[in-house]
Amino acid sequence: MQVSPLRPGSAALESLPAGGLDTVFVAAPPGSIERRAVLAHALRALRPGGTLVALAPKDKGGQRLRGELEAFGCTVAERSKARQRICEVRRPDAPTGLEAAIADGAPTFVEEIGLHSQPGVFSWNRIDPGSALLLRYLPAFAGRGADLGAGLGILARAVLAAPAVEELSLVEIDRRAVEASRKNVGDPRARFHWADVRSVPLADLDFVVSNPPFHAEGIEDRALGQAFVASAARMLRRSGTFVLVANRHMPYEDGLRVAFRSMTVLADEAGYKIIEARK
Numbered sequence: 001m002q003v004s005p006l007r008p009g010s011a012a013l014e015s016l017p018a019g020g021l022d023t024v025f026v027a028a029p030p031g032s033i034e035r036r037a038v039l040a041h042a043l044r045a046l047r048p049g050g051t052l053v054a055l056a057p058k059d060k061g062g063q064r065l066r067g068e069l070e071a072f073g074c075t076v077a078e079r080s081k082a083r084q085r086i087c088e089v090r091r092p093d094a095p096t097g098l099e100a101a102i103a104d105g106a107p108t109f110v111e112e113i114g115l116h117s118q119p120g121v122f123s124w125n126r127i128d129p130g131s132a133l134l135l136r137y138l139p140a141f142a143g144r145g146a147d148l149g150a151g152l153g154i155l156a157r158a159v160l161a162a163p164a165v166e167e168l169s170l171v172e173i174d175r176r177a178v179e180a181s182r183k184n185v186g187d188p189r190a191r192f193h194w195a196d197v198r199s200v201p202l203a204d205l206d207f208v209v210s211n212p213p214f215h216a217e218g219i220e221d222r223a224l225g226q227a228f229v230a231s232a233a234r235m236l237r238r239s240g241t242f243v244l245v246a247n248r249h250m251p252y253e254d255g256l257r258v259a260f261r262s263m264t265v266l267a268d269e270a271g272y273k274i275i276e277a278r279k
């Protein structure tokens with residue numbers, strides 16, 4: 001048996017050939033629109049009678065899996081293990097509602113925020129409050145810089161409003177966000193990197209801006225945010241500036257003190273800190 005792991009953020013589910021697979025396992029994502037789209041993609045990719053096993057933590061969509069699969073016309077065998085709900089179905093000959101669920105989860109323009117986006121991307125249909133605060137305190141940068149974990153490009157658009165910015169690298173690991181940001185950030189000074197911040201080869205930058213992630217796979221991961229701090233330090237030239245927003249409880253200060261010459265808290269509001277550090 002050939003096994004191919006696919007993540008919506010790294011591979012295009014729509015590239016799976018329809019009706020070609022015998023078995024699909026889905027670790028279902030927590031967002032309901034994305035989850036129904038992923039389940040629909042999985043059913044579309046299965047041959048009739050093929051097996052779908054979908055699981056999710058009880059409190060992160062697991063309780064809804066059964067109903068969602070039944071809405072596609074599936075008969076569901078459900079069990080629980082290690083706080084996961086596990087649903088197993090055989091693909092019916094004519095599942096219902098797949099196209100609609102896939103369309104709901106597809107890339108779209110979100111009027112409310114004026115951005116191209118897609119369900120499943122970080123804060124896909126609203127501006128994150130941490131990013132909103134950072135936008136208020138963003139200095140007018142100059143020279144070459146990077147936006148680490150650039151998402152839809154919200155911060156990048158504001159950074160590029162400064163005419164003295166020569167080049168801005170948007171680094172982002174989620175393919176869907178990179179594709180959306182290409183549409184959101186039309187500025188010719190923008191460079192798009194579908195890459196992991198921890199290994200992208202950027203150097204000698206004048207500035208770095210970031211709203212670092214602190215979740216991986218839905219679980220708090222402080223090391224990931226700390227790795228963003230270390231990566232920013234690696235990418236900056238001497239005296240380069242790093243401006244970031246952090247949830248107040250995130251322990252970034254120690255890493256910043258080690259890697260940077262000075263550190264100033266520009267704002268401390270509503271549970272977030274805006275920190276400026278100089279290398």
Ligand SMILES: C[S@@+](CC[C@H](N)C(=O)[O-])C[C@H]1O[C@@H](n2cnc3c(N)ncnc32)[C@H](O)[C@@H]1O
Nearest residue numbers: 122131149150151172173174196197211212213
């Ligand atoms: C808190 S969000 C900020 C997004 C955007 N800058 C904003 O302000 O809305 C963090 C982003 O980092 C991305 N990310 C997580 N781990 C990453 C990694 N190792 N390398 C690059 N990007 C990563 C996530 O996909 C997410 O888009």
